[in-house]
Amino acid sequence: MAKLPIQFRLNGSDRATFVDPASNLLDTLRRGLGDFGPKYGCGQGTCGVCTVLVDGEPQLACLTLAVSCEGRQIETTSGMADGPNLHPLQDAFMDHFAAQCGFCTPGMLTAARALLAKNPQPSREEVVEAISGNICRCTGYEPIIAAILAAANAPGARRA
Ligand code: FES
Ligand code: FES
Structure with a gap:
C-alpha cells in the first residue's frame, strides 16, 4: 500500500x-x-x-x-526536560520514588502533565482520576499520586 x-x-x-x-x-x-x-x-x-x-x-x-x-x-x-533541567514532575517522581521498573512512567508523567496544565492545584481525587487510564504493576500508585501532588506546588509545574 x-x-x-x-x-x-x-x-x-x-x-x-x-x-x-x-x-x-x-x-x-x-x-x-x-x-x-x-x-x-x-x-x-x-x-x-x-x-x-x-x-x-x-x-x-x-x-x-x-x-x-x-x-x-x-x-x-x-x-519534557529543559536541557539539563528536568521538568518538576520528573524531579518529583524521583524524589518520591514514583518509578520502580519505570515502564509506566512516561504515560504517568504525560497524564500528570496534562492535568497540571489545566488544573494547577488538583485534589487527590482529581489526580487519581487523571491517571486512572494508566496501569502500574509496581508502585501501588501512592508514590505516583504523592509525586504529582508535590509537583503541583513546584515552580514551573505547568510548563508545557
Ligand atoms: S500500548 Fe497503548 S494503551 Fe497500552
Ligand atoms: S513503575 Fe513499574 S509499572 Fe509502574
Whole structure:
C-alpha cells in the first residue's frame, strides 16, 4: 500500500515522514522517528504506557492513526526536560520514588502533565482520576499520586 507523507511538530520541532495509512502514532514515533519516550504495552488501549499529548490533550498513541496527526502538536516525555533541567514532575517522581521498573512512567508523567496544565492545584481525587487510564504493576500508585501532588506546588509545574 502506498505510503502517505505526514508532517507535525514533535516536542517543538517540525518532523516529516511517510506512513502507511493504517499506521498508528506509536509506531510512527518509535520506529519512524526514533522517539522511544512513549512505550508499547498492550497495543489495544488498556494500559496507558503509550500516552502522548496531541494538541495538549492526553491521547493513546497506540489507538491514534498517524495520518490524523497531520499538522498537530505532539509532545512526549522526550521533550519534557529543559536541557539539563528536568521538568518538576520528573524531579518529583524521583524524589518520591514514583518509578520502580519505570515502564509506566512516561504515560504517568504525560497524564500528570496534562492535568497540571489545566488544573494547577488538583485534589487527590482529581489526580487519581487523571491517571486512572494508566496501569502500574509496581508502585501501588501512592508514590505516583504523592509525586504529582508535590509537583503541583513546584515552580514551573505547568510548563508545557
Ligand atoms: S500500548 Fe497503548 S494503551 Fe497500552
Ligand atoms: S513503575 Fe513499574 S509499572 Fe509502574
